Amino acid sequence: MIDEVLKVFNKLDAKDFRILTGIETGMKHFEWVPIEELNKYTKLPFDKLEYRLKKLVRDKLVVRTTQPYEGFQIYFEGYDALALNTFVKRKSISAIGDEIGVGKESVIFEAIRQPELAIGKPFPVIIKFHREGRTSFKQIKRVREHLGDREHFSWIYAARLAAQREYEIMTKLYPQVSVPKPLDQNRHAIVMEIAKGSLLSKTKLVDPEWYLDEILKQVKTTYSLGVIHADLSEYNIFVSEDSVQLIDWPQYVTPDHPHADEILERDVSNILTHFFRKYDIKRELEKALTEIKSGAKSGSDNGENDSEEFEEEDSKEGDFEAEEFEAEEFEKATSKKETSDKK
Numbered sequence: 001m002i003d004e005v006l007k008v009f010n011k012l013d014a015k016d017f018r019i020l021t022g023i024e025t026g027m028k029h030f031e032w033v034p035i036e037e038l039n040k041y042t043k044l045p046f047d048k049l050e051y052r053l054k055k056l057v058r059d060k061l062v063v064r065t066t067q068p069y070e071g072f073q074i075y076f077e078g079y080d081a082l083a084l085n086t087f088v089k090r091k092s093i094s095a096i097g098d099e100i101g102v103g104k105e106s107v108i109f110e111a112i113r114q115p116e117l118a119i120g121k122p123f124p125v126i127i128k129f130h131r132e133g134r135t136s137f138k139q140i141k142r143v144r145e146h147l148g149d150r151e152h153f154s155w156i157y158a159a160r161l162a163a164q165r166e167y168e169i170m171t172k173l174y175p176q177v178s179v180p181k182p183l184d185q186n187r188h189a190i191v192m193e194i195a196k197g198s199l200l201s202k203t204k205l206v207d208p209e210w211y212l213d214e215i216l217k218q219v220k221t222t223y224s225l226g227v228i229h230a231d232l233s234e235y236n237i238f239v240s241e242d243s244v245q246l247i248d249w250p251q252y253v254t255p256d257h258p259h260a261d262e263i264l265e266r267d268v269s270n271i272l273t274h275f276f277r278k279y280d281i282k283r284e285l286e287k288a289l290t291e292i293k294s295g296a297k298s299g300s301d302n303g304e305n306d307s308e309e310f311e312e313e314d315s316k317e318g319d320f321e322a323e324e325f326e327a328e329e330f331e332k333a334t335s336k337k338e339t340s341d342k343k
């Protein structure tokens, strides 16, 4: 999977990235992007394009079809390479390391980030590559039914939307809620700080009462900011000597969600069940919920929630534009080099 990307990443040059961006952009309009489009987009002559596309197909960043006409699609791995390239260009990361985790819907890599203003030492961060739309056939089928014609674009769309959602909400919650500091986002990927300690599920706590209180406190603060995690469990909480951190936010909901109460109850119940089974700590669910809700501003009238969906629509469009702009800039930056290395 992404190990392959790392192997080939260093071999890719600006023209390869331009071809990948061309396929990505073309996929908004074509199920299979014809080579003529790529020729227009990249301004590379056909023979050079053919040669490079062959390599990209061989390296499994891109897939080719010949039916009903010759065309290309990007793979997740090609999309990973584009996001990585953007992070490197923006200096969000300077190097990428090993895979450190695979989740239900993501692949997690360690990376190195240079300190701001070059003060201090480089430090490790993680990159979360979203993988929504690829994990379950049922899910893919459902998305396909929804998107019909746009099915070819559905996984890119689903993974990118999840990353945007997660990054936006982490940015909103940090630092009031204890989450890893979000640092950057592009396409389906997020750069964030490494969570401290280890997963709650894998840890034997010496003072579990303190950690349970601390987690409930975080849930309360989250709720007071108009957010419910919606996938809270011992698998999405890190614990260290003196802290807890909540991770994995793309599925969050707001208190005006029609099932908000049930979802909050399930989150809290997961936590109480974990502490009961593993540490024999008994807490009443109702009491815990009342306490969490007591911190909320009255009802759902803080005004922010109503516009939430619209904001998402906007940022989606905005992002497409931004990316096209980015691609154009990229083109300008590389066109000089291109004329000089025509063989």
Ligand SMILES: Nc1ncnc2c1ncn2[C@@H]1O[C@H](COP(=O)(O)OP(=O)(O)O)[C@@H](O)[C@H]1O
Residues within 6 Å of the ligand: 100, 101, 102, 103, 104, 105, 106, 107, 108, 126, 128, 180, 192, 193, 194, 195, 196, 199, 235, 236, 247, 248, 249
């Ligand atoms: N900020 C982080 N620091 C360290 N490890 C992380 C971080 N974020 C995720 N991980 C690791 O990657 C796994 C999957 O990430 P998660 O955000 O839970 O995605 P998924 O939706 O795939 O479960 C986590 O269980 C954890 O082991």
Ligand SMILES: [Mg+2]
Residues within 6 Å of the ligand: 103, 104, 235, 236, 248
């Ligand atoms: Mg998770």
